[in-house]
Amino acid sequence: MLPGSLVRCGPGTCPVSVAGVSSSSRQAPVPALPAAPATLDGVSGEQFRGAMARLAAGVVLVTAHDDEDGPRGAPAGMTATAFLSVSLDPPLVLVSVRTGSRMDELLERQPLWAAAVLAAEQRTTAARFAMKGRLSDRLLFQDIPHTLGDVSGAPLVTGALATIECRTSQRVAAGDHTLVIGHVVTAQLPPPSGGPLLYYRAAYRALP
Numbered sequence: 001m002l003p004g005s006l007v008r009c010g011p012g013t014c015p016v017s018v019a020g021v022s023s024s025s026r027q028a029p030v031p032a033l034p035a036a037p038a039t040l041d042g043v044s045g046e047q048f049r050g051a052m053a054r055l056a057a058g059v060v061l062v063t064a065h066d067d068e069d070g071p072r073g074a075p076a077g078m079t080a081t082a083f084l085s086v087s088l089d090p091p092l093v094l095v096s097v098r099t100g101s102r103m104d105e106l107l108e109r110q111p112l113w114a115a116a117v118l119a120a121e122q123r124t125t126a127a128r129f130a131m132k133g134r135l136s137d138r139l140l141f142q143d144i145p146h147t148l149g150d151v152s153g154a155p156l157v158t159g160a161l162a163t164i165e166c167r168t169s170q171r172v173a174a175g176d177h178t179l180v181i182g183h184v185v186t187a188q189l190p191p192p193s194g195g196p197l198l199y200y201r202a203a204y205r206a207l208p
Helices: 045-053 102-109 120-128 137-142
Strands: 060-066 074-080 083-087 092-098 112-117 146-148 155-157 162-174 177-188 197-200 203-206
Touching: 060 092, 060 102, 060 155, 074 092, 074 102, 074 137, 092 102, 092 162, 102 162, 112 155, 120 197, 120 203, 155 162
Parallel strands: none
Antiparallel strands: 060 074, 060 112, 083 092, 092 177, 112 162, 146 155, 162 177, 197 203
């Protein structure tokens, strides 16, 4: 057969070539993968979300004090799984927040914030601060034991595996999110009382 020639064949009658070796038409046809919607980047949003859902992540509660919320200000919080350490010297961490969200707007004008590494038994706290259309954060914090950071004034959740306070050193636009890089100014390491809270395949989980 000449290169570029067309071959007419019915279902299951065309030979399948794998690594240059042709199989007989009597063999079972190779099952096809479901086609993904075409995008400029070659991957659909559904495929990307599905792939990232298989990456287990720790869960943190990012908090800050909003000086413009009421006469005395008010606490604000956001559950985050896109959180990681960036550098040891200087000590830097990064959190990804949705561009245009309340936390993005707050951290744009408030350089001081905090993050608590949540323990497995704090999944209710994580779920509350991840809900859309939730009650005001001020009311949520009334039911959650916490202290206020000496530097940031942000809530530090009691019972967390670790808490840190940060000062924003850089903000980077990345697609539909903003990467907030913070210089860690304080860190507290209470005695561990359990394992970490994890997020895997759209569900909160604990280590076995």
